Amino acid sequence: MDLTSLDHIRTARTRADLVLGPRSAPLAGGTWLFSEPQPDLSELVDLTGLAWPPVEVADGLTVAATCTLRQLADLPAVAGWRSQHLVRECLRSLVMSEKIWDAATVGGNICLALPAGALTTWAVALDATATVWTAAGGAYELPVLELVTGVRSTALGPGDVLRSIHVAPDVLASPATFARAALTRHGRTGTIVVGRRAGDGFVATITGGAPRPRRFAFASVPTADNLHDAIDTIDDWYDDPHGAPDWRRAQTLRLAEQVRLELA
């Protein structure tokens, strides 16, 4: 749609161009930015002109914020990366057209911070670390788990830009399993549970069911009761037309037991 509040769309070519004013925002694929009015914005700064390499396979996987969903999905299979299948499983949870698949970016998906953000699920389930560039020219790292803090809410400060996310090689080598519930067969996500073995340990990641991602780690595969009790500490189940809180809680507990049994 036309964004009538905008005065400028500027393309960043170098880091010095990433100066964002109070009414500026980074533009990535634009699939969300151009889908509804943005009355608080007068400028968009297009990140795609920075020409960051979309994916780098070295000491694990580094994905540029501007990597499109299709570029990530099309990464050839890497020998030994037992959790690589999660990319496509997470992406399939997005309700999107072919056009969005080609334009939408990993960074845009994570920074939009929707509870069921497909790349948020993928990144948190793989303990990914985000690198963020600050307005002052510095950088810092934080787990993607801590980057997404709530519905449309992130830990990014004013002028911060997500540069990339990194997944460590041992995590990519660990087996993982994905389970999703929706109210209808092709409906929006109600809840997602990803289970992953981490050495002898077990990690369960919940997205969609709650406003922000949750991660539960155990030194070994937990008992059904232990996993149930851990997940049942969530006390803010998400409520929207795609699922009531009590339904999301019940589905999350059911899927968690399913992934626990698959990985035991």
Ligand SMILES: Cc1cc2nc3c(=O)[nH]c(=O)nc-3n(C[C@H](O)[C@H](O)[C@H](O)COP(=O)(O)OP(=O)(O)OC[C@H]3O[C@@H](n4cnc5c(N)ncnc54)[C@H](O)[C@@H]3O)c2cc1C
């Ligand atoms: C029909 C339709 C269906 C959709 N379905 C889903 C869905 O099922 N799940 C879902 O999660 N989303 C969905 N979306 C929302 C959106 O399209 C996706 O989340 C998409 O991945 C956003 O990526 P983008 O690159 O287009 O982001 P943009 O629209 O360019 O940006 C999104 C937000 O992130 C900010 N941003 C972008 N990149 C950065 C960066 N590097 N650093 C800091 N901030 C940044 C922007 O300023 C903006 O606030 C849907 C949208 C449409 C139109």
